[in-house]
Amino acid sequence: MTRGLSPFNIVSLTFGFAFLYLPIVLLVIYSFNDSQLVTVWGGFSTRWYVSLFHNQQLLEAAWVTIRVGVVSATLATVLGTLAALTLVRMGRFRGRTLFSGMVYAPLVMPEVITGLSMLLLFVAIGLDRGFVTLTLAHITFSMCFVAVVVQSRLLSFDRSLEEAALDLGCTPARTFFVITLPIIAPAIVSGWMLAFTLSIDDLVISQFTTGPGATTLPMRIYSSVRLGVKPEINAICSILIAIVTTGVIIASIATKRAEAERLKAERAAAAGR
Amino acid sequence: MAQKPAQKALGPIRRSFAPWLDPSAVPLIRFEKVVKKFGDFTAVDDVSLDIHQREFFSLLGPSGCGKTTLMRMLAGFEQPTSGRILLAGQDLAGTPPYRRPVNMMFQSYALFPHMTVEQNVGFGLKQDGLPKPEIADRVKEMLKLVKLEPFATRKPHQLSGGQRQRVALARSLAKRPKVLLLDEPLGALDKKLREETQFELMDLQMELGLTFLIVTHDQEEAMTVSDRIGVMNHGKLVQVATPGDIYEQPNCRYVADFIGNINLFEGTVAGSGGGEVRISGEDPAGDFVAASDAGLEAGAKVTLAVRPEKMRISIEAPPADARNVLKGEVWDIAYMGDWTVVLVKIDGSEKVVRVSRANMTRTEAQPIAWDDRVHVWFAPDAGVVLTS
Numbered sequence: 130m131t132r133g134l135s136p137f138n139i140v141s142l143t144f145g146f147a148f149l150y151l152p153i154v155l156l157v158i159y160s161f162n163d164s165q166l167v168t169v170w171g172g173f174s175t176r177w178y179v180s181l182f183h184n185q186q187l188l189e190a191a192w193v194t195i196r197v198g199v200v201s202a203t204l205a206t207v208l209g210t211l212a213a214l215t216l217v218r219m220g221r222f223r224g225r226t227l228f229s230g231m232v233y234a235p236l237v238m239p240e241v242i243t244g245l246s247m248l249l250l251f252v253a254i255g256l257d258r259g260f261v262t263l264t265l266a267h268i269t270f271s272m273c274f275v276a277v278v279v280q281s282r283l284l285s286f287d288r289s290l291e292e293a294a295l296d297l298g299c300t301p302a303r304t305f306f307v308i309t310l311p312i313i314a315p316a317i318v319s320g321w322m323l324a325f326t327l328s329i330d331d332l333v334i335s336q337f338t339t340g341p342g343a344t345t346l347p348m349r350i351y352s353s354v355r356l357g358v359k360p361e362i363n364a365i366c367s368i369l370i371a372i373v374t375t376g377v378i379i380a381s382i383a384t385k386r387a388e389a390e391r392l393k394a395e396r397a398a399a400a401g402r
Numbered sequence: 403m404a405q406k407p408a409q410k411a412l413g414p415i416r417r418s419f420a421p422w423l424d425p426s427a428v429p430l431i432r433f434e435k436v437v438k439k440f441g442d443f444t445a446v447d448d449v450s451l452d453i454h455q456r457e458f459f460s461l462l463g464p465s466g467c468g469k470t471t472l473m474r475m476l477a478g479f480e481q482p483t484s485g486r487i488l489l490a491g492q493d494l495a496g497t498p499p500y501r502r503p504v505n506m507m508f509q510s511y512a513l514f515p516h517m518t519v520e521q522n523v524g525f526g527l528k529q530d531g532l533p534k535p536e537i538a539d540r541v542k543e544m545l546k547l548v549k550l551e552p553f554a555t556r557k558p559h560q561l562s563g564g565q566r567q568r569v570a571l572a573r574s575l576a577k578r579p580k581v582l583l584l585d586e587p588l589g590a591l592d593k594k595l596r597e598e599t600q601f602e603l604m605d606l607q608m609e610l611g612l613t614f615l616i617v618t619h620d621q622e623e624a625m626t627v628s629d630r631i632g633v634m635n636h637g638k639l640v641q642v643a644t645p646g647d648i649y650e651q652p653n654c655r656y657v658a659d660f661i662g663n664i665n666l667f668e669g670t671v672a673g674s675g676g677g678e679v680r681i682s683g684e685d686p687a688g689d690f691v692a693a694s695d696a697g698l699e700a701g702a703k704v705t706l707a708v709r710p711e712k713m714r715i716s717i718e719a720p721p722a723d724a725r726n727v728l729k730g731e732v733w734d735i736a737y738m739g740d741w742t743v744v745l746v747k748i749d750g751s752e753k754v755v756r757v758s759r760a761n762m763t764r765t766e767a768q769p770i771a772w773d774d775r776v777h778v779w780f781a782p783d784a785g786v787v788l789t790s
Contacts, residue, residue: 287510287512289508289509289510289512290512290514290515292477292479292499292506292508292512293506293508293512293514293573294514294525295478295479295498295499295500296477296478296499296500296504296505296506296574297500297505297525297526297529297573297574297577298500298501298526298529298530298577299500299525299529300500301500303529308514311516312514312515312516391559394557394559394560395559395560397560
C-alpha cells in the first residue's frame with residue numbers, strides 16, 4: 130500500500146498541520162525574539178530565558194504548581210484506586226449507584242461550579258485558602274480520572290490469578306500487594322500521570338480555591354497576559370512545550386520497545402524454543 | 403445414587419486398585435449432601451460422593467452442570483449452601499482457601515504474569531515460609547518433573563501454551579498437596595499434545611501417589627485418565643463408576659447417550675424369564691431380546707441401548723441362530739481408518755442405526771457400499787436395558 134499522495138491530500142495535510150502546529154511554532158520562534166514587543170521581530174536572543182530565571186515570581190509559581198501537582202496526584206491516585214476497587218470488587222452493595230455517581234460527578238461537572246462550590250465549602254468551614262485548599266480541590270477533580278483508568282484495568286483483570294495466589298497459601302491482604310497491585314500498576318501509574326497533568330494545567334478551579342502565597346504557574350501566566358504579553362511568557366511556554374514533547378517521545382519509544390520485545394518473545398515461544 | 407459393584411470384569415485399567423469396593427476403606431474426600439445455590443439457580447443439587455486416597459477421579463458433564471462449582475467448593479472459593487465437605491475426616495467449613503491442603507490448577511492456568519517460571523512455581527513454598535535454599539531445590543525438582551528446566555527464568559508470556567500448562571501443573575504440585583484439583587487442565591491444548599499430556603498426568607499421579615480430582619467436559623479425556631468417573635447433569639451426580647462400567651453399564655439414558663455413541667431402542671417389556679427380557683419395540687424396528695437379571699415387570703417402559711461396535715452387519719443373511727436381526731439400507735458410510743462407521747436406515751422406520759466395524763484387514767472381498775441392502779443384528783447380552 131505505497132500510494133503517492135494526491136495534490137489534494139498534500140494541501141489538506143499541510144493546512145491541517147499548519148492549523149494545529151503553526152501557533153506553537155510561532156510561539157517558540159518569538160520566545161527567541163530580541164524585541165520587547167511580542168509581535169515584532171527584533172533579532173535572535175535568549176535574553177527572555179535569562180530574565181525568566183531571574184523572575185522570582187514565575188519560579189515560585191512553577192514550584193507551587195509542581196508541589197500541588199505531586200501531592201494532589203499522589204493522594205488522588207490512592208483514593209481513586211480505592212474507589213475503583215470498591216466499585217469493581219465489592220459487588221452490589223447498598224448505595225453502589227449513588228457512590229459511583231458521586232465518584233464520577235466531577236468528570237462532567239463544569240469547572241466553574243466545582244470551583245465555586247469548593248470555595249463556598251472552604252469559607253463555610255473556615256479553612257484558610259492557600260496550598261492546602263488548592264491541593265484538596267485538585268484531589269477532588271482528578272480522583273475520578275484515576276478511578277476511571279484503574280477501573281477499566283480491574284474489569285479486565287483475571288480473578289483466577291488472585292484465586293491461584295489464595296490457593297497457594299497467600300492471605301488475601303498479601304495477595305493484594307504481591308499479585309493485584311503489581312499487575313494493575315501500569316494503570317495506576319498512568320492514572321497518576323493523568324492526575325498530575327490535570328493538576329498542573331488547571332486554571333479555573335485553582336482561581337477559586339487558592340489564596341495568597343499559593344499562585345500556580347497557569348494563574349501567573351494568565352494574570353501577566355492580562356497586563357500585556359511579555360516575551361518572557363513565550364519563553365516559559367516554550368520550556369513547557371519542550372518538557373511535554375520530551376515526555377511524550379520518551380513514553381512512545383518505551384512503549385514501542387516493550388511491544389517489540391513482547392512480540393519477539395511471543396514469536397520465540399510460538400516456535401517452541 | 404445406587405452404585406452397585408461391577409458384576410463382570412470389564413477391563414478395569416488398574417485391577418488392583420479399587421478402594422471404593424472396600425466397605426471399610428475411609429475416603430479422603432467426602433461430599434455429604436452438598437447443595438449450592440446461586441440465587442434461585444441450584445448449581446449443585448444434593449451431591450454425596452466419596453473419593454479415595456491415590457484415586458484419579460473425574461467429574462464429567464456438559465458446561466453448566468455444576469462440576470466446576472463442586473470443585474471450587476472443595477478448594478474453598480465457594481461455600482456450600484447446605485451439606486458438608488470433609489477432607490481426611492475434617493469438616494472444611496470455615497477453612498479459607500489459603501489454609502486448605504489442596505491445590506488447584508486453573509483452566510486459564512492463572513500464571514502470575516509479572517513473575518518468572520521459577521517464581522511462579524516457588525510462590526506457594528514462599529508463602530509457607532520455607533528457607534530459600536529449600537525452595538530453590540524444590541522448584542528445580544518440579545521443573546525437572548515437567549521438563550521445563552531451561553525455561554526457569556522466562557516470563558509466562560514467553561512460553562507456548564503447552565509449556566504454560568506445565569508451569570501451572572508444577573506450581574500446583576510444588577506444595578505436595580493432599581489433593582490436586584484440575585479444572586479443564588488440557589482444554590487449551592491441541593489434540594495431539596492433549597493426548598500426550600493425559601498420559602503424562604497419569605504417570606505423574608502414579609509416581610507421586612497423589613489424589614487427583616479433574617473436571618472435564620471431554621469424555622475421552624475422562625475415560626483415559628480416571629480410575630472412576632462421576633457423570634454430572636443439572637447439578638446432580640448421575641452415575642459414579644469406573645470408565646469401563648460407565649461405558650458398558652450406563653445406569654440411565656443420559657449417561658448412555660453422553661458417553662460415546664449408542665443406539666437407543668424404545669419399547670415396553672413383553673415378558674421375562676431365564677435371565678432374558680423380551681421387549682416389544684415401539685418403533686416398527688421390531689422386537690428385541692436382551693439379557694437382564696433385573697426383575698422387570700411386563701408393560702414397563704424401557705430403553706434398550708446398544709453400542710455401535712457391538713452390532714454386526716453383513717450383506718448376506720446372518721447365521722440362523724442370530725437374534726435381534728434388523729434389515730435396512732446403507733444410509734451413510736464414514737471411513738475413519740481404524741474404524742468404519744456405517745449408518746443403516748431400518749426398513750419401514752425412520753430409525754437410523756449406527757454400526758461400527760474394526761478395519762482388521764486392508765482389503766475386503768465385498769465391501770459394504772452406499773445403498774446396499776444389509777442385515778444388522780446383535781446378541782442379547784450386547785445391549786443394556788435402561789429404565790430411566
